Amino acid sequence: MLNSRYLLVFFLFTAPLSVFAAQETPHIAEYCGGCHQAIEQGWKESVHSQALESRLFQDALQMASADFGARARRVCLGCHAPTVAVTGDWSLKLKLSWEGVTCDYCHSIRSVVMDGPNPKALVDYNNVKEGPWKDVTSPVHGTAYSPVHTSPLLCATCHEYRNSLGFPVLTTYSEWKKGPYAAEGKGCQACHMYQVEGKVVVPQVKETAGHEINLHEMPGSHSLTQLNKAIRGQLFVTHQGGEVHVEVDVTNQAAGHMVPTGSPLRKLILDVRVEPMGGKSLEQTRAFTRVVADRDGKILNREDLVFLRAAKVVSDTRLAPLQTKKEFFTFKVPQGTGSTVAADFYYSYSPMATTKAQQEVEFLSLTRFVQ
Numbered sequence: 566m567l568n569s570r571y572l573l574v575f576f577l578f579t580a581p582l583s584v585f586a587a588q589e590t591p592h593i594a595e596y597c598g599g600c601h602q603a604i605e606q607g608w609k610e611s612v613h614s615q616a617l618e619s620r621l622f623q624d625a626l627q628m629a630s631a632d633f634g635a636r637a638r639r640v641c642l643g644c645h646a647p648t649v650a651v652t653g654d655w656s657l658k659l660k661l662s663w664e665g666v667t668c669d670y671c672h673s674i675r676s677v678v679m680d681g682p683n684p685k686a687l688v689d690y691n692n693v694k695e696g697p698w699k700d701v702t703s704p705v706h707g708t709a710y711s712p713v714h715t716s717p718l719l720c721a722t723c724h725e726y727r728n729s730l731g732f733p734v735l736t737t738y739s740e741w742k743k744g745p746y747a748a749e750g751k752g753c754q755a756c757h758m759y760q761v762e763g764k765v766v767v768p769q770v771k772e773t774a775g776h777e778i779n780l781h782e783m784p785g786s787h788s789l790t791q792l793n794k795a796i797r798g799q800l801f802v803t804h805q806g807g808e809v810h811v812e813v814d815v816t817n818q819a820a821g822h823m824v825p826t827g828s829p830l831r832k833l834i835l836d837v838r839v840e841p842m843g844g845k846s847l848e849q850t851r852a853f854t855r856v857v858a859d860r861d862g863k864i865l866n867r868e869d870l871v872f873l874r875a876a877k878v879v880s881d882t883r884l885a886p887l888q889t890k891k892e893f894f895t896f897k898v899p900q901g902t903g904s905t906v907a908a909d910f911y912y913s914y915s916p917m918a919t920t921k922a923q924q925e926v927e928f929l930s931l932t933r934f935v936q
């Protein structure tokens with residue numbers, strides 16, 4: 566059976582050179598994926614491709630529109646459906662808008678300016694696609710080497726954000742900049758877009774020499790592998806004088822920024838449970854998170870409010886890059902009773918989530934037996 570992708574490619578090859586003429590509206594991902602198949606596959610798995618579709622986002626967008634009107638809605642769509650700024654599709658009718666952070670948006674970024682409160686991308690949808698390579702050619706678009714595509718500045722345009730009250734809501738870029746990885750020149754791309762086996766274009770279009778592409782899946786907190794890489798836990802237990810003493814050392818060993826980073830509603834939760842033999846199980850939890858409040862000091866628990874109304878930090882117990890925190894817990898257990906002690910780590914995405922999977926994931930569990 567003929568694959569429609571190849572038909573598309575065939576059509577592109579036989580199309581006249583006029584396709585090089587100025588392009589004004591962005592292309593959909595499927596068009597790019599006709600040639601960049603492996604990259605499209607990775608991107609489809611990413612949360613970037615779901616940035617508008619996400620149930621959590623849709624719910625929050627509705628609340629933002631209802632409570633704060635069309636201006637607020639525009640703020641949200643600026644990052645979650647960035648092509649809308651040029652297509653004007655504010656009522657979200659186009660397939661392109663539903664692609665969220667899509668190919669043609671990122672590859673039409675020409676530079677990043679840092680002159681306002683927020684880093685800003687200068688985007689021009691013409692037929693030259695910018696990327697990390699010098700001297701490559703494509704049959705349907707111009708190519709240009711772009712220093713900004715290999716730099717964290719590109720990511721900063723959405724992962725660093727001060728709201729209209731001047732409050733820094735998203736600080737992933739500045740956390741990275743202050744930390745040890747910026748100093749050693751290890752940017753966002755090194756950890757989130759590392760090289761993987763794959764062909765940059767389908768061989769029907771061009772036999773390319775390289776066999777590696779930059780992963781477009783952007784694995785972050787929705788990837789168990791990344792979470793397990795990021796957090797190391799060590800569990801120490803003693804039983805003395807009728808008390809079980811538990812120490813858990815938690816290290817941010819591989820995230821280039823705070824854990825958690827991004828939205829203040831994200832939480833890393835440590836849950837310690839002691840199960841004495843024949844007795845009732847005991848439990849204590851601790852959260853690593855940044856709690857934010859509005860101008861009147863009211864703690865904010867909704868994503869739309871966090872973005873629009875956050876004005877101060879109430880507490881911040883997150884783990885900086887390479888930081889270790891020692892957490893201590895005490896439980897009353899009669900001497901002579903053996904206990905199983907478990908320390909479970911959860912990553913919690915949002916209190917607004919309606920399903921368990923949207924809400925949190927357990928990624929690490931440690932256990933000990935103490936006499």
Ligand code: HEC
Binds near residue numbers: 577699700766
């Ligand atoms: C007809 C096939 C085809 C289509 C469709 C296509 N490309 Fe390409 N693209 C190529 C080829 C071929 C190369 C060069 C690859 C090489 O030589 O290794 C390339 C290179 C690139 C590069 C690298 C540029 C650089 O200098 O680093 C980017 C970025 C890119 N394409 C993005 C896109 C985007 C975004 C779309 C959709 C708007 C798209 N391409 C559509 C064939 C295509």
Ligand code: HEC
Binds near residue numbers: 598715758
């Ligand atoms: C969030 C922004 C973003 C999105 C969305 C995105 N890219 Fe990229 N892309 C990049 C960056 C950044 C690089 C360079 C990474 C590096 O060199 O470290 C890149 C690299 C590339 C390259 C050069 C080959 C490679 O793997 O390095 C091609 C081709 C490409 N992207 C095509 C696409 C296509 C097609 C899509 C959609 C299916 C897409 N990109 C979506 C940011 C993006």
Ligand code: HEC
Binds near residue numbers: 612616644724754788
């Ligand atoms: C146009 C805005 C935009 C740009 C540019 C952008 N991102 Fe994102 N990114 C988002 C949004 C929006 C989300 C959250 C989507 C959601 O969860 O609904 C996100 C989520 C992520 C996540 C979380 C993944 C997870 O598992 O939850 C990672 C990692 C990430 N981006 C990395 C990057 C990197 C690295 C770059 C630069 C190469 C980049 N982003 C550029 C908007 C952007």
Ligand code: HEC
Binds near residue numbers: 717756
């Ligand atoms: C040294 C590796 C490393 C570097 C550098 C790095 N990250 Fe991460 N990042 C991780 C790991 C590991 C995770 C998973 C743990 C977590 O979610 O905190 C992660 C998680 C994330 C998340 C998901 C947060 C959430 O709760 O949804 C985002 C967004 C993100 N990174 C963006 C970035 C951006 C933007 C940069 C550059 C300014 C960057 N990262 C630099 C390793 C790195």
Ligand code: HEC
Binds near residue numbers: 640
């Ligand atoms: C400057 C860019 C930017 C703006 C503006 C923005 N967001 Fe986001 N949003 C992000 C990024 C980046 C993430 C992912 C952060 C992380 O992984 O922790 C995110 C995550 C979210 C999430 C969690 C989604 C999920 O799937 O877990 C919700 C909900 C959300 N934003 C709602 C909103 C609403 C509502 C607005 C407008 C009031 C808004 N955002 C404005 C960039 C932005």
